[in-house]
Amino acid sequence: xxxxxxxxxxxxxxxxxxxxxxxxxxxxxxxxxxxxxxxxxxxxxxxxxxxxxxxxxxxxxxxxxxxxxxxxxxxxxxxxxxxxxxxxxxxxxxxxxxxxxxxxxxxxxxxxxxxxxxxxxxxxxxxxxxxxxxxxxxxxxxxxxxxxxxxxxxxxxxxxxxxxxxxxxxxxxxxxxxxxxxxxxxxxxxxxxxxxxxxxxxxxxxxxxxxxxxxxxxxxxxxxxxxxxxxxxxxxxxxxxxxxxxxxxxxxxxxxxxxxxxxxxxxxxxxxxxxxxxxxxxxxxxxxxxxxxxxxxxxxxxxxxxxxxxxx
Amino acid sequence: xxxxxxxxxxxxxxxxxxxxxxxxxxxxxxxxxxxxxxxxxxxxxxxxxxxxxxxxxxxxxxxxxxxxxxxxxxxxxxxxxxxxxxxxxxxxxxxxxxxxxxxxxxxxxxxxxxxxxxxxxxxxxxxxxxxxxxxxxxxxxxxxxxxxxxxxxxxxxxxxxxxxxxxxxxxxxxxxxxxxxxxxxxxxxxxxxxxxxxxxxxxxxxxxxxxxxxxxxxxxxxxxxxxxxxxxxxxxxxxxxxxxxxxxxxxxxxxxxxxxxxxxxxxxxxxxxxxxxxxxxxxxxxxxxxxxxxxxxxxxxxxxxxxxxxxxxxxxxxxxxxxxxxxxxxxxxxxxxxxxxxxxxxxxxxxxxxxxxxxxxxxxxx
Numbered sequence: 276x277x278x279x280x281x282x283x284x285x286x287x288x289x290x291x292x293x294x295x296x297x298x299x300x301x302x303x304x305x306x307x308x309x310x311x312x313x314x315x316x317x318x319x320x321x322x323x324x325x326x327x328x329x330x331x332x333x334x335x336x337x338x339x340x341x342x343x344x345x346x347x348x349x350x351x352x353x354x355x356x357x358x359x360x361x362x363x364x365x366x367x368x369x370x371x372x373x374x375x376x377x378x379x380x381x382x383x384x385x386x387x388x389x390x391x392x393x394x395x396x397x398x399x400x401x402x403x404x405x406x407x408x409x410x411x412x413x414x415x416x417x418x419x420x421x422x423x424x425x426x427x428x429x430x431x432x433x434x435x436x437x438x439x440x441x442x443x444x445x446x447x448x449x450x451x452x453x454x455x456x457x458x459x460x461x462x463x464x465x466x467x468x469x470x471x472x473x474x475x476x477x478x479x480x481x482x483x484x485x486x487x488x489x490x491x492x493x494x495x496x497x498x499x500x501x502x503x504x505x506x507x508x509x510x511x512x513x514x515x516x517x518x519x520x521x522x523x524x525x526x527x528x529x530x531x532x533x534x535x536x537x538x539x540x541x542x543x544x545x546x547x548x549x550x551x552x553x554x555x556x557x558x559x560x561x562x563x564x565x566x567x568x569x570x571x572x573x574x575x576x577x578x579x580x581x582x583x584x585x586x587x
Numbered sequence: 588x589x590x591x592x593x594x595x596x597x598x599x600x601x602x603x604x605x606x607x608x609x610x611x612x613x614x615x616x617x618x619x620x621x622x623x624x625x626x627x628x629x630x631x632x633x634x635x636x637x638x639x640x641x642x643x644x645x646x647x648x649x650x651x652x653x654x655x656x657x658x659x660x661x662x663x664x665x666x667x668x669x670x671x672x673x674x675x676x677x678x679x680x681x682x683x684x685x686x687x688x689x690x691x692x693x694x695x696x697x698x699x700x701x702x703x704x705x706x707x708x709x710x711x712x713x714x715x716x717x718x719x720x721x722x723x724x725x726x727x728x729x730x731x732x733x734x735x736x737x738x739x740x741x742x743x744x745x746x747x748x749x750x751x752x753x754x755x756x757x758x759x760x761x762x763x764x765x766x767x768x769x770x771x772x773x774x775x776x777x778x779x780x781x782x783x784x785x786x787x788x789x790x791x792x793x794x795x796x797x798x799x800x801x802x803x804x805x806x807x808x809x810x811x812x813x814x815x816x817x818x819x820x821x822x823x824x825x826x827x828x829x830x831x832x833x834x835x836x837x838x839x840x841x842x843x844x845x846x847x848x849x850x851x852x853x854x855x856x857x858x859x860x861x862x863x864x865x866x867x868x869x870x871x872x873x874x875x876x877x878x879x880x881x882x883x884x885x886x887x888x889x890x891x892x893x894x895x896x897x898x899x900x901x902x903x904x905x906x907x908x909x910x911x912x913x914x915x916x917x918x919x920x921x922x923x924x925x926x927x928x929x930x931x932x933x934x935x936x937x938x939x940x941x942x943x944x945x946x947x948x949x950x951x952x953x
Contacts, residue, residue: 476679478677478679479679479681481646481666481673481675481679482673482675482679482681484646484665484666485645485646485667485672485673485745486692486693486696486744487666487693487696487697488667489696489698492695492696496692497681500681500683500684501682501683503683
């Protein structure tokens with residue numbers, strides 16, 4: 276117990292952290308709430324001493340805006356596609372990694388590398404891989420100078436696809452984004468699942484072996500249920516991360532958030548918030564609160580489902 | 588199913604590359620286990636008994652030697668295809684499945700012509716659950732069961748697929764003393780009812796002696812003696828086996844043979860005709876002492892522990908290798924011991940006295 280007369284000391288020790296948290300976390304949250312519920316909020320006008328009426332105008336604006344619906348749709352789509360895909364892939368890869376004896380540590384390191392690499396840099400590399408280099412006005416040039424992905428597909432006789440350049444289709448763009456986001460999400464998930472796998476008592480597998488359990492059944496009936504707490508964790512954090520998708524799209528399409536000529540086509544919720552932050556802080560705040568609400572609801576659903584499905 | 592081990596050997600390579608210290612966990616184990624018997628593999632920890640069990644199950648590969656189930660050579664058969672049931676030391680029940688799902692699991696793995704219809708599987712599961720008396724716990728999860736109940740679920744799971752051989756790894760070590768007594772009777776009963784050849788591993792000689800048809804005593808990977816529990820107790824082949832079996836343990840003395848007589852200290856305690864003169868170890872079972880005024884073997888009397896039917900006389904002798912000598916005698920002898928008596932003389936029962944060579948520790952028969 277800290278004695279009463281020394282309590283001020285404790286506060287002094289805590290103050291650096293508390294001050295920083297107050298300035299950079301608590302105040303922004305409060306300010307977001309204020310801005311979101313202020314009609315026609317503008318920070319410049321606010322500095323000039325103007326006061327704003329309380330109202331829901333910002334929310335009405337955001338929800339009514341066509342661009343915001345696009346952002347919402349893109350975000351949802353990327354979440355729904357990438358989270359299950361990356362979780363399943365991560366599970367398979369970690370099971371395989373766990374089964375390999377030689378070079379296990381080396382392979383684990385290699386699989387973890389993307390996690391410590393800058394996502395903008397990775398995005399630029401992916402952009403180059405999916406790119407069509409050169410003047411795309413001539414069809415011939417597309418074929419001869421396509422990026423590595425198109426070259427690879429060419430080995431199987433697939434016509435070069437315009438993945439990300441001007442004139443590319445929406446679904447081509449989404450495919451690139453899914454590949455990139457899944458690839459980027461794998462290392463963290465593998466790390467968590469591999470850690471879980473290595474803490475599973477090996478005797479369960481011995482017991483399964485004695486009972487002549489087929490490999491597939493071992494995976495579905497023993498490994499997955501025993502890993503379920505870790506799987507729930509990566510799914511929940513995956514959805515939270517997915518709803519905040521932004522930098523990956525910037526990495527590939529730049530701040531235009533879409534291929535040349537179709538700017539904004541791949542914009543996301545966070546992208547919308549960034550776009551509005553300069554002149555429309557009120558709307559940006561409202562959008563941020565809406566995003567918070569969505570993540571909150573989805574996480575609650577996730578927790579509810581995982582409580583039913585995870586064991587012990 | 589008869590189990591036959593031929594020159595079975597397991598060598599673990601050394602972990603340290605610089606030193607070439609291999610560990611020979613099981614060394615040249617040859618044995619035939621007759622069909623339908625309950626066999627105890629007995630030895631102190633690290634003697635290779637569990638390794639032997641795991642080699643029979645197939646989870647460990649033999650370094651050399653052969654294993655036969657009946658006439659079939661299963662040495663290179665994978666554990667999946669050996670058809671054995673194995674109960675692990677900590678049971679390894681799947682924590683996310685109910686008791687019923689745990690027991691059904693091996694049946695659901697069956698494929699092809701062995702595949703059972705669903706209702707038959709459930710019938711079989713309940714049948715085996717009744718056998719081990721857990722049929723009222725079928726919907727519980729393993730963590731809602733006591734140790735003894737988990738133990739029985741593990742046995743049920745091993746039995747449900749009708750294994751050719753049932754293997755138990757230290758089946759009683761996680762149970763408390765009372766439950767241990769009860770469960771070992773259960774294991775005996777279940778084995779009798781099913782008639783499945785059963786091999787279990789234990790370091791507890793009492794456990795092995797009480798329920799086994801046959802016990803195998805091992806030490807440092809080498810089989811010391813194989814036989815019926817009583818035969819091994821009455822006729823140990825070496826000092827290790829004699830010391831390992833029996834509670835209270837055998838009393839060991841320094842002794843020597845001279846002119847056809849066995850001496851412990853200065854006392855000539857027994858006639859041993861036809862044995863050459865040499866220094867020996869003498870082992871005397873606690874029940875081999877008979878207090879007698881004319882006894883040849885003189886000891887200092889410490890105290891008398893009354894245990895009801897029998898009494899245990901605690902005495903000391905300078906030649907004894909144990910701190911005290913413990914003898915078990917009928918309680919009527921107590922009356923013959925005076926309050927202030929300081930010494931006691933015993934005559935010895937010859938077939939409770941064993942002589943072992945000092946060098947080899949092998950038994951010398953007389």
